[in-house]
Amino acid sequence: MDISLRIVIPSLLLFVLFIVDLGEGHNSCPELQCGNGPPIRFPFRLKDRQPDQHCGYPGFDLYCSHSNDTVLELPTSVKAFVKNIDYKSQLIEVTDSDNCFPRKILRLNLSSSPFQFKNSLYNFSLFSCKPDTESSYQVPCLNSASTSVLAFTSDDDIDDLPVLSCTKMYTVSSVPYDIWSYSSLELTWSGPKCGHCEGKGKICRFENNSTDLKTECFDPDKDKGRSRKIMTTVSILGSFLLTLVVYALYRVYSYDKTEKENQARIEIFLEDYKALKPTRYSYNDVKRITNQFTEKLGQGAYGTVFKGKFSNEIHVAVKILNSSKGNGEEFINEVGTMGRIHHVNVVRLVGFCADGFRRALVYEFLPNDSLEKFISSVDSNRFLGWEKLQDIALGIAKGIEYLHQGCDQRILHFDIKPHNILLDQNFIPKISDFGLAKLCAKDQSAVSMTTARGTMGYIAPEVFSRNFGSVSYKSDIYSFGILLLEMVGGRKNVDVTVENTSQIYFPEWIYNLLEQKEDLRVYVEDNEDAKIAKNLAIVGLWCIQWHPVDRPSMKVVVQMLEGEGDKLTMPPNPFASTNPTRINVSMPASHLNQELEVILESE
Known part of the structure; x- marks a missing residue:
């Protein structure tokens, strides 16, 4: 390796690490969200996008579902969708996937969770009654064509309740009254106490180098002044690094014989390539050129265009024609017309594929898209x-x-x-x-x-x-x-x-x-x-x-x-x-x- 590269590469690495350390510091956990869901920041953490544990408090992990909903997993594998988070009041509103928390109530146990029900708690007895039983105690989402389900608190007088034709199902302890009639629940948390930070217009986070989960408030506006200091430092170090880079480039382009020979071979190939007539490719060639159709550039009535490459220097656009469109006239026109012309203001046809019913056209790649x-x-x-x-x-x-x-x-x-x-x-x-x-x-x-x-x-x-x-x-x-x-x-x-x-x-x-x-x-x-x-x-x-x-x-x-x-x-x-x-x-x-x-x- 050239001596200049031995100097520049370690310097570049140190410079990048220094900037990362300055730029990220302790506040490297940006506010995120799943789709149109609520903003997610400390004490919550998106565990699929913020692997760093210091971004969230233990037990406050959230994740994004396949449909981009924000999911909170409560104890005993009860999954709830997060509708809203009030950081100032330390309140989170959640809903069930099928809007029926009562169906999962027996599995829902918040004793080991950092979250608690917001409203007053009661003990309930659930009864299975005839389907035509009408009562304000009904649990609508548990009803079926054959039964109506009613929920009574332990304080209700049994003599006043319509339970003559009902059968007791089970008892549920310490749940809020609105769990039976509303599609969402409000949960609160007592720690960490970050509400006072939000009330002051600040943001909560772990104390720097804290090992016992202590939190602190910090002002994001102060980071702006810190950013200016970072920019000044970057400018000074960047000037020094730029001098090293210019020196390294001079050495590379002046004395590196191997690089010169490689560049010459590339230039010769590109020059010869321009003179080639359109080449016929197999469908396997097309799949290889496009890396199995990985990068899609666009789609029209007659086909889909993918980005492909012959090498790191030569990129192409490959148009896969729809076999169901037309009788092949477009393909014949393209190959028959473009194969015979070459002009600086006409896109160049590099090649084509006519492999059974599969047809494709390979053009030069133009990075700025269309007018x-x-x-x-x-x-x-x-x-x-x-x-x-x-x-x-x-x-x-x-x-x-x-x-x-x-x-x-x-x-x-x-x-x-x-x-x-x-x-x-x-x-x-x-x-x-x-x-x-x-x-x-x-x-x-x-x-x-x-x-x-x-x-x-x-x-x-x-x-x-x-x-x-x-x-x-x-x-x-x-x-x-x-x-x-x-x-x-x-x-x-x-x-x-x-x-x-x-x-x-x-x-x-x-x-x-x-x-x-x-x-x-x-x-x-x-x-x-x-x-x-x-x-x-x-x-x-x-x-x-x-x-x-x-x-x-x-x-x-x-x-x-x-x-x-x-x-x-x-x-x-x-x-x-x-x-x-x-x-x-x-x-x-x-x-x-x-x-x-x-x-x-x-x-």
Whole structure:
């Protein structure tokens, strides 16, 4: 081992142990809870999540059930679900799994438990009576079709009780009166006495280094000052450690011959790997690559996507296709289309599996998921910035232009939408999911289709009806235009979550703002951001012209996105209706509110 590593590794370990000791100290027991249950802190302890015994007082162990309920195990294996804990009053409310504590009353013995019943205790005699016996003494959850069960205290006068046709069952001692009629019980505890801590706004815990279960109150706010001291100490030690790390890295990258050779072999492999055509894998290969389908990335109508890896450096996304969906057309489209193309803005197909009825597609793994996560999220931290959005829009346009013009045959995608735009580690966009794609000759002005294909809200009008024109590569341009407008507005074309399901059509709303020379109502920080947003909106409106002949080619779209925004002119109004257009959430555009006849043609 290099001498620098011999110095740095022990230093790192000591530093980590020191920080852990400072950070955790004696208060290393955070407040936890099971699902939506009550908060759990000292004197209680979640024994399945807090193995450290000093986190809770003896006898105050709780655990989470399979259904995420908080469970307290009382003596003689009586399990109770915890509904509430009042730390100040030292009171815990519990209920039985079937809401019938009387059924377990003979096994319930709190003499060896730290908990006691809160209310006054009585001795009871239980009687089995005829089913039609009516009395306020009934125990409802013990009744059956053949008997009614009554509970009387030892103080009750037997002559006044309706027990002529009853048989005594058994006697129960020292239980509260409400155990027979309520679904929950209130238990209290006398020690440890932590209620006074809670009353002062403090928290109870064991005394530091205590060996006889003594407790103390501590103020969590004082830990903030301690944290500042920790940060100061960490900064000083971190600076020293950083110097050691930089020195170690210099030694490793400068003199470690073995590491250099390994890195060179990896780089050569990665370079050769890029040139490989899609490889055919067996289903056993797919299971090995995905580690038996351990990490699920997502699921769609046609299959489930899992994360896989060939090595620690090469990760892939494996899409397992549903055998029950379709007739294999999506699989044939993906392999036949993506196997012949390679472009920086098109996701790369690494390989495929066709093993009997099992089919899978292996893609390059893109860590930043899809564009949809960044333009339709309510989380402002996900906003990428307008310059990045402009770069992404241009990358998508170049990818579509390549599909339309860069291959021997024109590739029509027919499902351009944010969900099918994946982002790599540098947020470079890559078009994915070619399951609906069609091939046609470059000089072919129209393609025939027997049915509409695509995703509602992104489908061009001519795909629904030939009344608007022929289906062609211009249909992809319409979908791209809708995608651009969603990037500008930060919302989906059809929002099914809104209260009013008859909103004005979103693209028309944007057009009206631009036509009236109003600012787009989007988040911008300066004039440059506003300019980018306006340019993207104008290009998007050009792309969604209702008639395909009025839409620009993707080559022109790229030039518009790359050119000077000031030179862009507003397109004609694509919305012909005189009144504000309204849409139903199930329709993709205002013009489709009318009944359209889909013209069937042969392939």
